[in-house]
Amino acid sequence: MIKDLVNPTNFNLMVSKLGDILVKALDKPLGYAINWGRVWSLWPVHLETACCSVEFGAASGPRYDVERFGIIEAFGSLRQCDLVVVQGTVTRKMAPRLRMVYDQMPEPKYVIAMGACAITGGLYIDSYNVLPGVDGIIPVDVYVPGCPPRPETLIQGTMLLQEKIKRSKIK
Amino acid sequence: MSKSNDSPSGNNKGDLASIVASNNDLSPASVKQGETGSISPKPSNSNAVQVKSEKTDLPQFERGIVDGLVLKFGDSIKIIYVKPLRIKIEVPPKDIVEVARYIRDEAGFDHAESVSATDYPKTGDIEVIYHLGSYTRENLSSQILALSTRTDRDNARLPSLIQVFKSVEYHERESFEMVGVYFDNHPRNDRFLLPEDWADIPPLRKEFRIKGR
Amino acid sequence: MSDQEERISETTRLGLEIVKEAEEDRLMTLSVGPQHPGSGHFRFTVKVDGDYIVDCDPDPGYVHRGEEKMCEYRNFIQNIPHLERPVIHDSSNITYSYSLAVEELVKIDVPRRAQFIRAIASELNRQVYTLYWLAIYGIFLGHSTMFMWPTGDRELIIDLLEALTGARVTHAYNIPGGVRNDLPYGFKDRCLRQVSYLEGRLKEYEDIFYNNPLLRQRTEGVAILTKEDAIKLGVTGSVLRASGVPYDIRKAEPYDIYDEIDFNVQYMKTCDSFARAYVPLLDMRESCHIIRQLLDKMPESGEVRAKLQPNPKGPPGETYRRVESGRGALGYYIVSDGTPRPYRVKISVGSFRNLLALPHLLVGSKLGDMPSVYWSLNYWPVEADR
Numbered sequence: 001m002i003k004d005l006v007n008p009t010n011f012n013l014m015v016s017k018l019g020d021i022l023v024k025a026l027d028k029p030l031g032y033a034i035n036w037g038r039v040w041s042l043w044p045v046h047l048e049t050a051c052c053s054v055e056f057g058a059a060s061g062p063r064y065d066v067e068r069f070g071i072i073e074a075f076g077s078l079r080q081c082d083l084v085v086v087q088g089t090v091t092r093k094m095a096p097r098l099r100m101v102y103d104q105m106p107e108p109k110y111v112i113a114m115g116a117c118a119i120t121g122g123l124y125i126d127s128y129n130v131l132p133g134v135d136g137i138i139p140v141d142v143y144v145p146g147c148p149p150r151p152e153t154l155i156q157g158t159m160l161l162q163e164k165i166k167r168s169k170i171k
Numbered sequence: 172m173s174k175s176n177d178s179p180s181g182n183n184k185g186d187l188a189s190i191v192a193s194n195n196d197l198s199p200a201s202v203k204q205g206e207t208g209s210i211s212p213k214p215s216n217s218n219a220v221q222v223k224s225e226k227t228d229l230p231q232f233e234r235g236i237v238d239g240l241v242l243k244f245g246d247s248i249k250i251i252y253v254k255p256l257r258i259k260i261e262v263p264p265k266d267i268v269e270v271a272r273y274i275r276d277e278a279g280f281d282h283a284e285s286v287s288a289t290d291y292p293k294t295g296d297i298e299v300i301y302h303l304g305s306y307t308r309e310n311l312s313s314q315i316l317a318l319s320t321r322t323d324r325d326n327a328r329l330p331s332l333i334q335v336f337k338s339v340e341y342h343e344r345e346s347f348e349m350v351g352v353y354f355d356n357h358p359r360n361d362r363f364l365l366p367e368d369w370a371d372i373p374p375l376r377k378e379f380r381i382k383g384r
Numbered sequence: 385m386s387d388q389e390e391r392i393s394e395t396t397r398l399g400l401e402i403v404k405e406a407e408e409d410r411l412m413t414l415s416v417g418p419q420h421p422g423s424g425h426f427r428f429t430v431k432v433d434g435d436y437i438v439d440c441d442p443d444p445g446y447v448h449r450g451e452e453k454m455c456e457y458r459n460f461i462q463n464i465p466h467l468e469r470p471v472i473h474d475s476s477n478i479t480y481s482y483s484l485a486v487e488e489l490v491k492i493d494v495p496r497r498a499q500f501i502r503a504i505a506s507e508l509n510r511q512v513y514t515l516y517w518l519a520i521y522g523i524f525l526g527h528s529t530m531f532m533w534p535t536g537d538r539e540l541i542i543d544l545l546e547a548l549t550g551a552r553v554t555h556a557y558n559i560p561g562g563v564r565n566d567l568p569y570g571f572k573d574r575c576l577r578q579v580s581y582l583e584g585r586l587k588e589y590e591d592i593f594y595n596n597p598l599l600r601q602r603t604e605g606v607a608i609l610t611k612e613d614a615i616k617l618g619v620t621g622s623v624l625r626a627s628g629v630p631y632d633i634r635k636a637e638p639y640d641i642y643d644e645i646d647f648n649v650q651y652m653k654t655c656d657s658f659a660r661a662y663v664p665l666l667d668m669r670e671s672c673h674i675i676r677q678l679l680d681k682m683p684e685s686g687e688v689r690a691k692l693q694p695n696p697k698g699p700p701g702e703t704y705r706r707v708e709s710g711r712g713a714l715g716y717y718i719v720s721d722g723t724p725r726p727y728r729v730k731i732s733v734g735s736f737r738n739l740l741a742l743p744h745l746l747v748g749s750k751l752g753d754m755p756s757v758y759w760s761l762n763y764w765p766v767e768a769d770r
Contacts, residue, residue: 063536091446282618285715289727337616
């Protein structure tokens with residue numbers, strides 16, 4: 001079989017086979033390294049949807065300091081972000097914008113639904129302008145309950161997300 | 172701020188009684204609820220009027236403001252109530268700009284705190300209330316003058332007060348989209364808070380129903 | 385009019401149109417928000433000519449949740465939790481005026497001790513709000529320390545409020561008829577200690593933030609809102625006081641026990657962004673002063689809650705009550721039809737009124753000044769949208 005492959009006409013095939021073998025051999029260490037990088041530098045998008053942003057701000061503050069868990073403070077452009085924290089109620093006016101922001105972000109991207117309103121609509125479930133949960137428009141990785149969630153809860157939610165990233169396979 | 176002493180203005184007792192009556196029968200559903208909930212005593216209309224007539228000390232300062240208005244405009248102003256620190260008058264839509272101009276220039280109220288439109292399907296009209304306050308005059312700083320007017324709810328059109336009080340701009344725009352009152356001469360009667368694709372009736376109309384708790 | 389004249393006027397019209405089109409081409413329209421580090425939950429479009437803003441059109445409503453409609457479907461007590469969500473970091477004040485209005489409709493008298501506790505809770509909440517506002521102002525100016533310090537100090541007051549009410553930010557503490565529960569053990573000493581700590585910190589804030597040449601240059605003399613314009617636009621709160629109008633609801637129309645408290649209305653006459661940024665700090669200092677007096681004059685024991693029937697309702701009527709919140713006057717217009725549910729609730733919030741000043745101030749100022757001008761208006765979008 002190797003004899004068949006080692007000739008100029010089948011060179012392409014050989015390279016692809018070799019590539020497969022290399023990926024199989026290096027998947028574990030390389031994947032671990034890449035995931036390690038992703039886990040410790042999650043960049044959230046600066047998109048506040050409602051009042052939970054107050055607690056998100058408190059979580060970035062000195063007492064809770066989410067930066068030690070690898071979540072950088074929400075700054076910068078969404079082209080370099082990989083995390084959407086949906087901070088509370090998503091209204092019908094905000095929903096297309098949220099989807100647009102999510103679509104513009106590069107892969108891989110993760111979503112945390114923060115607060116009861118983002119999960120089910122919460123206190124505002126009977127309002128005429130509120131979506132009953134964001135999972136109808138974007139895929140959600142972690143749900144963080146509370147109205148609003150305490151910063152500790154948010155930190156626990158992000159740690160769960162990190163567990164998920166660690167276990168996931170790279171493409 | 173003392174609690175709950177409504178006092179009728181002397182010369183408009185007949186008007187006041189009629190307004191109290193019309194305020195009582197608001198919507199059929201709500202009245203029914205009041206009747207079925209028989210545990211607590213239902214506040215009757217006659218009782219309310221009695222409480223009012225018992226009160227003898229009229230707020231003098233507020234009466235002064237109202238007397239000036241009545242002197243100038245006469246019958247076109249209906250006085251709904253004069254409480255301490257709170258006055259409410261009702262004028263027909265055709266006079267409202269003129270009255271508002273007088274209130275700004277002579278009475279000294281210089282800005283609008285809020286504009287709220289309320290839908291009354293029972294009487295078939297929409298009431299728009301301008302709560303006016305004053306920053307410039309020391310003695311008026313605690314007063315709120317509620318200037319109200321009523322319009323037909325099927326064809327809700329009112330003259331805008333934006334030429335008199337600049338501060339009503341966004342409030343009137345909000346009233347337009349929430350209750351559906353069109354304000355003539357307002358520069359922008361369009362979407363403000365609701366989504367751009369809103370295709371329903373204005374949400375604060377009473378026939379717009381939400382699920383409720 | 386002869387043919388020739390008509391032709392000339394036609395050419396002038398065409399020429400003017402071309403000039404206008406060319407001018408329109410020079411302008412660039414920028415959309416700021418809702419995903420923008422300098423806007424929050426809010427979007428506005430600005431037209432810029434080079435570096436200068438020539439037009440501004442605010443587009444709020446991204447957090448419009450229909451509070452006023454929901455109020456009509458719940459009774460007076462059930463309304464409290466969702467009414468405080470618009471400003472969860474100033475929740476004692478937004479329920480304060482609601483409670484005052486409902487008390488007037490249902491005709492309840494509030495016990496004297498409850499009035500003091502209410503006032504303490506709302507003053508502490510004002511500080512929490514203002515510190516958060518200052519922290520976000522730091523982000524807008526790109527000043528990281530200015531974000532970190534107030535956020536850290538805010539946690540200490542939140543601890544105090546958590547001991548008082550049981551929740552970090554959403555207290556639901558003011559209810560019609562008083563407050564939910566009495567002060568915890570040792571609250572007075574803790575509160576006094578916290579107040580003196582904050583007063584010391586405010587001095588440091590002044591040295592480090594307000595005397596910072598960077599902040600001074602970005603705010604001083606920028607976006608001047610004159611006294612006449614402020615009155616005409618009907619702005620409120622710190623924006624109004626920064627324009628030289630000493631108006632404060634606590635002084636103008638004292639509610640509960642504020643007429644027994646001795647304090648000054650802080651205001652400035654420079655009318656610029658710096659004044660609008662500085663007046664909240666002065667307010668916080670005055671608030672510390674008020675809390676000291678409240679703790680001093682408070683009766684040692686007594687009822688904290690008036691007896692309420694399970695489903696309170698009053699005679700048909702309407703009321704308009706207001707308090708001074710962190711963003712200015714906060715009024716509730718409530719119409720009751722005799723049932724346990726309100727017939728109509730209108731929340732007149734300071735943010736919504738201050739929004740009118742935004743296009744007024746931005747037109748004519750530089751694009752780089754936009755964040756500092758916007759946030760100096762003490763605008764909280766969630767509250768304005770309701």
